[in-house]
Amino acid sequence: MLEVNNLVKSFGGLQVTKKVSFEVKKGEIFGIIGPNGAGKTTMFNQISGFIKPDSGSITFKGNSIEKRSPKDICKLGIGRTFQIAQPFPKMSVLENVMVGSLLRTKSINQAREKAKEVLDFVQLNVPYDTPSSNLTISDRKRLEVAKALATEPELILLDEVMAGLNQTGVKEFINLIFELKKRGTSVLIIEHIMEAMMTLSDRILVLNYGEEVLTGKPQEVANNPKVIEAYLGDEIHA
Amino acid sequence: MNKQKKGMLIGLLIVTLLLPYLIQNEFYLHVLTSVLVYAGLASSWNILGGFAGQLSLGHTAFFGIGAYTSTLLYVYLGISPWIGMLVGGFLAVIVSFITLYPSFRLRGVFFAMVTISFGEVIRILFVYFRNKTTIPYGVTINYEPSFTNMIFDGPMGYFYVSFVYLLIILVISWKVKNSRLGFFLNALKENDEAAQALGVPTSASKFKALAISAFFTAIGGTILVQNILYIEPESAFSTSISTELALISIIGGIGTVAGPVIGAIILIPLGESLRALFSGSVQGLHLVLYGVLLMVVVLKNPNGIMGFISSFNKKRKKKREVQLEEVPDVRG
Numbered sequence: 001m002l003e004v005n006n007l008v009k010s011f012g013g014l015q016v017t018k019k020v021s022f023e024v025k026k027g028e029i030f031g032i033i034g035p036n037g038a039g040k041t042t043m044f045n046q047i048s049g050f051i052k053p054d055s056g057s058i059t060f061k062g063n064s065i066e067k068r069s070p071k072d073i074c075k076l077g078i079g080r081t082f083q084i085a086q087p088f089p090k091m092s093v094l095e096n097v098m099v100g101s102l103l104r105t106k107s108i109n110q111a112r113e114k115a116k117e118v119l120d121f122v123q124l125n126v127p128y129d130t131p132s133s134n135l136t137i138s139d140r141k142r143l144e145v146a147k148a149l150a151t152e153p154e155l156i157l158l159d160e161v162m163a164g165l166n167q168t169g170v171k172e173f174i175n176l177i178f179e180l181k182k183r184g185t186s187v188l189i190i191e192h193i194m195e196a197m198m199t200l201s202d203r204i205l206v207l208n209y210g211e212e213v214l215t216g217k218p219q220e221v222a223n224n225p226k227v228i229e230a231y232l233g234d235e236i237h238a
Numbered sequence: 239m240n241k242q243k244k245g246m247l248i249g250l251l252i253v254t255l256l257l258p259y260l261i262q263n264e265f266y267l268h269v270l271t272s273v274l275v276y277a278g279l280a281s282s283w284n285i286l287g288g289f290a291g292q293l294s295l296g297h298t299a300f301f302g303i304g305a306y307t308s309t310l311l312y313v314y315l316g317i318s319p320w321i322g323m324l325v326g327g328f329l330a331v332i333v334s335f336i337t338l339y340p341s342f343r344l345r346g347v348f349f350a351m352v353t354i355s356f357g358e359v360i361r362i363l364f365v366y367f368r369n370k371t372t373i374p375y376g377v378t379i380n381y382e383p384s385f386t387n388m389i390f391d392g393p394m395g396y397f398y399v400s401f402v403y404l405l406i407i408l409v410i411s412w413k414v415k416n417s418r419l420g421f422f423l424n425a426l427k428e429n430d431e432a433a434q435a436l437g438v439p440t441s442a443s444k445f446k447a448l449a450i451s452a453f454f455t456a457i458g459g460t461i462l463v464q465n466i467l468y469i470e471p472e473s474a475f476s477t478s479i480s481t482e483l484a485l486i487s488i489i490g491g492i493g494t495v496a497g498p499v500i501g502a503i504i505l506i507p508l509g510e511s512l513r514a515l516f517s518g519s520v521q522g523l524h525l526v527l528y529g530v531l532l533m534v535v536v537l538k539n540p541n542g543i544m545g546f547i548s549s550f551n552k553k554r555k556k557k558r559e560v561q562l563e564e565v566p567d568v569r570g
Contacts, residue, residue: 048435074437086432088425099425102418103437111418151437 001026001186002047002078002155007056009039009046009210016042017053018210024155029177029187031201033194033221035231038207040190041083044157047188048080049073060155074103079153083160083190085140087132087147093119094128096143100150115150122146122176138169145176155186162193170196198222206230251405258397265514267393273506274400275462280486280498281407282454285414287484288493290447291427293346295480296338296353297455299360300330302474304456305463306364309377312387319388323460330456331449333360342444354477361475368471376470379463388464396465403461404499407454411495414450423447427493455483478525485528489535491544500543505531 002024009017016039024030032040045051047058049070058066065073074080079100088096097115098108105111116128124142126135132143141161148156158177162170174196180187191197197204198218206213206221208230214221221227261267279301287293307329308322341352368375383391390396414420422443425433434440463469482505490501509524516523539545 050431050435070434071437071439074435080435082432082435086429086435088428088432090428091424095421095424099421099433099438100436102421106418108416108418108421111421147432147436 003059005057008054016210022205028202031197031204032190034207039210077154079148079151080157081144085144089133092129097146097150100147103151118146118150137164158189269510271397271400273502274404277499277502278404278407279458280483283483284487284498286447286451290423293350294353296357298479299357300452300455301459303330304459305474308460318386327453327456330452334452365471379467491542494544497544
């Protein structure tokens with residue numbers, strides 16, 4: 001469904017993505033992990049069109065998208081969340097999600113119904129007219145996911161949606177993501193909470209300093225000395 | 239919109255329609271007409287400045303283009319101002335596309351600065367090119383009352399033309415605000431990165447707002463010049479028109495449908511009476527007063543008078559809810 005090939009991106013002298021390639025299959029939950037500064041979010045920004053890669057290609061459903069605008073990529077069916085939730089602060093929770101659902105319909109009423117449906121799906125249990133600036137961290141994260149889901153994506157990019165949540169919140173989110181998978185939505189997820197990544201992901205890509213360390217099943221990744229090295233450092237230096 | 243609100247609006251419409259019969263004084267009727275035109279102009283400004291959040295201080299250019307197009311077409315070619323008005327509107331849209339569209343990357347103060355220079359450049363260009371033609375500095379429209387000439391033999395005619403003008407803009411404002419475009423503009427204003435991630439078309443939405451805004455500002459220009467029957471570059475392209483439209487909207491309530499109307503109802507009579515009182519001996523006094531008013535309103539409530547009204551309504555609603563909740567307690 002999504003193919004990333006030999007992607008390269010530098011900011012000035014710093015190479016943040018070094019020839020990274022991977023593929024997300026339809027209906028798959030694909031995780032990206034790596035230490036801080038490994039280039040995970042930059043990868044997301046390139047897939048969603050906010051940053052243009054220097055070279056390499058990104059293909060989604062057979063369309064090459066590395067040069068498209070965020071808006072066009074969203075229309076093609078890739079939704080994304082932001083690491084720091086980005087609500088429209090002066091709008092209500094419902095209106096926030098309606099901005100997303102209006103991508104697929106012109107009718108305000110239809111958009112409203114769709115938005116309510118999505119809000120119920122992500123279990124954002126506050127009144128629809130709550131100002132989005134009044135939400136707690138965990139509700140903000142839910143709203144962030146709801147906005148992206150309202151655009152009816154076939155692939156959703158989740159950037160640390162569980163960061164800052166308590167145990168219950170994390171569990172609820174894990175169930176939510178499994179529910180998404182059941183509906184046939186592919187998920188590309190960045191997360192630091194290993195427990196969640198191990199349960200959720202079908203496959204995981206490990207990045208370090210912009211380079212692919214390895215891609216594999218959660219068990220393979222967890223037992224690989226290279227991954228442990230990337231996180232904890234080399235034994236000799238330690 | 240609920241029934242109560244609808245009833246109130248229809249009542250307000252009827253009262254406004256009957257006002258010329260109730261007010262016989264010509265000066266008051268003139269002030270009232272000014273209120274309607276400026277409310278319409280400010281509402282047009284508000285579609286770009288308020289809904290899209292692109293603060294423009296160059297709207298005088300659209301105003302001047304509208305006023306001059308219809309006047310020159312009428313005086314030199316005998317084309318009815320009704321047609322000239324539409325031509326002026328479309329011309330303003332074309333000019334807006336060429337000049338302001340590329341500056342949409344700028345936001346806030348930076349966009350405002352570009353628009354100030356835009357207004358000035360259009361004025362200077364106009365004065366420069368006028369010198370090359372036989373068009374005199376000031377153009378007078380001959381007083382030949384008839385509907386086709388959009389010239390009336392009393393203040394009544396102007397009142398109703400302005401009324402229809404304002405009504406059309408208010409309907410469009412309301413439609414835009416409650417449409418997909420309105421949602422998109424609001425989202426772009428609040429967080430354009432997040433809006434783009436949701437597939438909101440940035441440039442297309444903003445251009446639609448700009449086009450509507452420019453078109454109706456130009457039409458207001460025609461209506462105002464037909465009322466005065468005289469035009470000159472310094473007044474038609476004066477920066478104070480831009481500032482006035484912005485001030486009316488901000489004081490009334492920027493980004494709301496009713497805000498510009500409320501702003502005009504307060505500011506225009508104030509300005510007109512000051513002008514009448516000092517009969518032009520102290521120029522720009524009304525702008526000083528507007529400034530003071532602006533400071534007071536913005537300090538008290540940045541959302542303008544509409545902000546006061548909505549926060550008052552919320553308090554009342556809360557009070558009512560509290561009272562309702564207390565009822566069982568009293569019985570128990």
